[in-house]
Amino acid sequence: MDTNSQPNLVLGIDTGGTYTDGVLLEYETRRVLAAQKSLTTKRDFSIGIESVIDGIHIEDPSAIRMVSISTTLATNAIAEGKGKRVALLLIGYDPDLIDKFKMAERFATPNYFFLDGGHDLYGREKKPLDLPGILAQVNEIKNRVDAIAVSAYFSPLNPEHEQRAYKAIASVCDLPVVLGHQLSTRLGSVERATTAALNASLLAMLQDFVIAVRRAMERRQIEAPLMVVRGDGTLMSDEFAARTPVETIHSGPAASAIGGRFLSRLDDALILDVGGTTTDIAIIEQGQVTVSEEGATVSDYKTSVKAANLLSIALGGDSHITWGHEKNVVIGPERVAPLAYLAWKHPIVKQQLKALSMRTWSQATPDSLEYWFLLREPQESQTKSQRERDLVEFLQDRPRPVPEILKHLGVLHVAQAGSSELMRQEVIGKAGLTSTDLMHIEGRYEVWDTEAAAYAWKVFCQYQFRDQEELRGEVWSQMSEMILHAALTFLSKKPLELRDRQRSLEGADDDMGRWFFYNSLYQAHPHLETSIRLRRPIIGIGAPAGIFLPSVAKALHTELILPEHHEVANAVGAIAGSVMVEEELLIYPKLSRDGLEVFGYYVQAHDVRHEFEELSAALAHARELSQERALGAALRSGADKPEVTIEEETDGLDTYRIRAKAIGNPRLMR
Amino acid sequence: MEWERVDTKRAYEQIRERITTLELEPGSVINEQLLAEELEMGLAPVREALKLLVHDNLVVITPRHGLYVSDVNAPDLEQLSELRLSLEGLSARLAAQRATEDDIVILEALRQEQAGTPADDRRRLFDIDHKFHQAVARAAHNKYMADSLERLFGLSQRLWYLALPELGFLPTAVEQHLDLVQAIKNGDGDEAERIMRAHVGEFYAQVREVL
Numbered sequence: 077m078d079t080n081s082q083p084n085l086v087l088g089i090d091t092g093g094t095y096t097d098g099v100l101l102e103y104e105t106r107r108v109l110a111a112q113k114s115l116t117t118k119r120d121f122s123i124g125i126e127s128v129i130d131g132i133h134i135e136d137p138s139a140i141r142m143v144s145i146s147t148t149l150a151t152n153a154i155a156e157g158k159g160k161r162v163a164l165l166l167i168g169y170d171p172d173l174i175d176k177f178k179m180a181e182r183f184a185t186p187n188y189f190f191l192d193g194g195h196d197l198y199g200r201e202k203k204p205l206d207l208p209g210i211l212a213q214v215n216e217i218k219n220r221v222d223a224i225a226v227s228a229y230f231s232p233l234n235p236e237h238e239q240r241a242y243k244a245i246a247s248v249c250d251l252p253v254v255l256g257h258q259l260s261t262r263l264g265s266v267e268r269a270t271t272a273a274l275n276a277s278l279l280a281m282l283q284d285f286v287i288a289v290r291r292a293m294e295r296r297q298i299e300a301p302l303m304v305v306r307g308d309g310t311l312m313s314d315e316f317a318a319r320t321p322v323e324t325i326h327s328g329p330a331a332s333a334i335g336g337r338f339l340s341r342l343d344d345a346l347i348l349d350v351g352g353t354t355t356d357i358a359i360i361e362q363g364q365v366t367v368s369e370e371g372a373t374v375s376d377y378k379t380s381v382k383a384a385n386l387l388s389i390a391l392g393g394d395s396h397i398t399w400g401h402e403k404n405v406v407i408g409p410e411r412v413a414p415l416a417y418l419a420w421k422h423p424i425v426k427q428q429l430k431a432l433s434m435r436t437w438s439q440a441t442p443d444s445l446e447y448w449f450l451l452r453e454p455q456e457s458q459t460k461s462q463r464e465r466d467l468v469e470f471l472q473d474r475p476r477p478v479p480e481i482l483k484h485l486g487v488l489h490v491a492q493a494g495s496s497e498l499m500r501q502e503v504i505g506k507a508g509l510t511s512t513d514l515m516h517i518e519g520r521y522e523v524w525d526t527e528a529a530a531y532a533w534k535v536f537c538q539y540q541f542r543d544q545e546e547l548r549g550e551v552w553s554q555m556s557e558m559i560l561h562a563a564l565t566f567l568s569k570k571p572l573e574l575r576d577r578q579r580s581l582e583g584a585d586d587d588m589g590r591w592f593f594y595n596s597l598y599q600a601h602p603h604l605e606t607s608i609r610l611r612r613p614i615i616g617i618g619a620p621a622g623i624f625l626p627s628v629a630k631a632l633h634t635e636l637i638l639p640e641h642h643e644v645a646n647a648v649g650a651i652a653g654s655v656m657v658e659e660e661l662l663i664y665p666k667l668s669r670d671g672l673e674v675f676g677y678y679v680q681a682h683d684v685r686h687e688f689e690e691l692s693a694a695l696a697h698a699r700e701l702s703q704e705r706a707l708g709a710a711l712r713s714g715a716d717k718p719e720v721t722i723e724e725e726t727d728g729l730d731t732y733r734i735r736a737k738a739i740g741n742p743r744l745m746r
Numbered sequence: 747m748e749w750e751r752v753d754t755k756r757a758y759e760q761i762r763e764r765i766t767t768l769e770l771e772p773g774s775v776i777n778e779q780l781l782a783e784e785l786e787m788g789l790a791p792v793r794e795a796l797k798l799l800v801h802d803n804l805v806v807i808t809p810r811h812g813l814y815v816s817d818v819n820a821p822d823l824e825q826l827s828e829l830r831l832s833l834e835g836l837s838a839r840l841a842a843q844r845a846t847e848d849d850i851v852i853l854e855a856l857r858q859e860q861a862g863t864p865a866d867d868r869r870r871l872f873d874i875d876h877k878f879h880q881a882v883a884r885a886a887h888n889k890y891m892a893d894s895l896e897r898l899f900g901l902s903q904r905l906w907y908l909a910l911p912e913l914g915f916l917p918t919a920v921e922q923h924l925d926l927v928q929a930i931k932n933g934d935g936d937e938a939e940r941i942m943r944a945h946v947g948e949f950y951a952q953v954r955e956v957l
Contacts, residue, residue, distance in 0.1 A: 294788035
């Protein structure tokens with residue numbers, strides 16, 4: 077059928093914490109035609125996305141058959157508590173139990189209310205639904221929240237109360253309403269409530285995001301389906317994503333893993349994605365990202381969302397390098413703009429750093445290498461205090477080092493400078509020494525001002541009375557130590573506190589785990605040789621991967637694979653995933669009130685329920701129905717010739733789960 | 747209506763709101779480009795949304811003059827009122843016959859909200875009134891009727907906004923709603939229809955007077 081020779085082009089975009097990456101790819105041949113990086117603009121993601129699209133030379137926008145995007149938007153919003161205000165209605169939950177186990181703080185919203193109703197383990201009504209109570213509560217709170225989430229006890233088995241509540245709430249107010257059973261078929265009632273509340277709080281944000289991407293596409297005359305990467309690396313339609321934003325939790329790291337696999341063509345590997353802000357670790361097994369079955373956790377909120385099993389640590393190419401109390405080198409967790417970048421944008425910074433490097437060490441203070449700069453003009457509402465206005469005014473013409481700022485404002489400590497809110501709102505940015513600067517010095521990555529980086533590093537070393545090369549080596553080994561430690565604790569699922577390397581190696585520390593770790597890295601023991609070996613290769617992703625990871629791979633006695641275009645593998649991953657839809661049906665017995673007699677079996681499919689006399693008939697029907705529903709949903713989500721597989725599971729309580737998974741490549745527009 | 751795209755849905759809702767609240771005046775020409783910029787949306791979703799609004803009779807398309815907001819005039823008012831009067835009456839009658847317990851809880855909640863809303867908060871009262879009519883239509887359990895009434899309501903809403911500066915809120919409405927809920931509760935179709943017709947009739951009589 078496909079007789080025209082025009083290649084199918086697809087555009088993949090990843091909006092990470094630091095960079096927004098984009099790739100233009102020829103779909104069938106996996107050839108990367110163009111790649112582009114630009115800085116992520118957290119205040120409005122569409123700016124970064126548009127500049128990535130602008131940076132990629134697209135000859136014929138009409139040749140683009142699909143755009144797919146992964147985003148940390150949801151994860152970040154949860155971590156920073158920036159979602160919308162939500163009222164959570166808990167139907168049939170036991171307030172005493174929630175109180176006793178202090179579970180309320182896990183709900184992700186302070187506005188939660190207990191109402192009568194709910195079902196039991198066999199889908200029988202536990203208590204009649206208190207609909208008047210629900211409507212009174214909604215009426216009372218509706219002007220103080222932006223969305224409503226409803227979770228009823230055992231709603232996956234019988235969603236009747238959630239559905240009735242939905243109809244009633246939607247009749248009396250215009251707020252979006254999210255129901256627990258639509259998001260998860262799992263029975264954990266607290267996780268379901270949390271998931272519903274988070275989903276409700278993120279709805280508006282994801283909608284705005286999808287609309288912003290659509291607008292950016294339209295401006296470049298790209299008319300193609302838009303897909304969004306889920307937390308397990310599979311794809312969903314933009315419309316589906318706008319309704320279920322919680323599904324995008326961990327979307328970015330999952331896309332990296334998928335992209336690494338796609339580019340390397342390896343089916344089993346450890347994925348290490350070194351970004352600007354974080355390093356993410358994931359596993360590829362038999363060609364799939366391994367998924368955490370118990371549900372993803374974000375910022376201590378346990379959800380029932382299936383997402384990639386991963387560990388994220390605050391260490392990246394732009395992690396701030398500073399010194400601690402005992403002049404020890406500290407890397408991260410904060411991310412700053414590299415000095416090489418700042419000096420490249422503002423040559424005066426280089427002059428200042430040069431002058432500083434000529435002085436004796438005693439005149440430099442640790443914060444001399446930290447600069448603040450204006451990212452954009454604040455709106456009037458953003459500078460509330462006089463100090464904030466003074467600060468913005470002082471940075472108006474150029475970046476300034478911290479000591480100069482403190483002196484100008486007449487304060488002694490950065491905490492008094494009135495900067496925290498302005499930094500959070502991305503009005504003021506922070507720059508400092510980073511490993512990106514060190515890479516410039518070593519000539520391994522030179523896009524900005526290498527000389528400025530060299531001056532800064534000289535100051536840093538002078539202050540420490542250390543040799544420049546030696547100290548650089550120490551920074552690198554400390555970084556690989558941190559990554560190695562993360563990989564080890566992630567894979568072994570065992571904690572290990574890193575401290576006192578020297579004491580441990582000298583035998584002054586009794587902890588065996590720590591000694592084993594350090595000895596395997598530095599081989600300090602005269603008689604005992606220890607080593608840690610990873611059984612599969614490491615796929616390195618991200619621009620700094622080639623610098624940080626060789627030593628990690630060496631220490632793990634495995635091969636490091638850096639596929640071509642690994643620096644934008646996350647964006648590749650956004651288009652490399654399959655479209656997947658899962659339909660899970662529950663089958664459980666219909667019991668008499670006293671629970672002694674089985675009258676038949678229910679098949680519960682999200683919103684509809686069928687009743688059967690025989691279990692075999694119920695199972696047969698469930699298989700057929702789940703297959704049909706998964707297939708239909710996959711086609712609607714943009715899957716091309718999806719294939720359906722069915723899994724069955726029983727939890728021993730006479731309850732069966734029939735799960736149909738429909739997977740297919742994304743359907744490209746023709 | 748099944749939505750294909752998130753942005754089309756948003757554009758539709760925002761433009762519809764602008765038309766029914768007269769922010770986009772009846773008879774005025776619609777500039778798609780300008781509208782898209784104002785809404786901070788792409789051109790494609792705005793076009794799609796306008797097509798849907800043509801279907802709603804809120805936007806008119808002419809081959810020569812392009813798109814404009816449909817006009818409101820006296821003959822329109824008469825045609826609308828006679829149709830709405832009978833449909834709303836039927837809706838109330840069916841609701842009395844078919845309302846479930848949940849339907850009655852909803853009607854009761856809306857009635858109470860209305861009773862507790864200050865008389866000068868006219869927009870909110872109008873919004874509650876709208877929801878009340880929707881709830882009655884839903885209690886009638888006939889989705890085609892609910893859809894038809896919703897369209898007619900959208901058209902009538904503009905009349906209300908036109909008349910708003912001179913229109914007092916109908917003080918009888920609160921009472922009428924109370925009686926109507928009672929009639930529906932009692933399953934008294936005749937009475938429900940009678941009250942609803944009187945309620946809607948009064949609204950059009952007032953608008954007619956103002957216009």
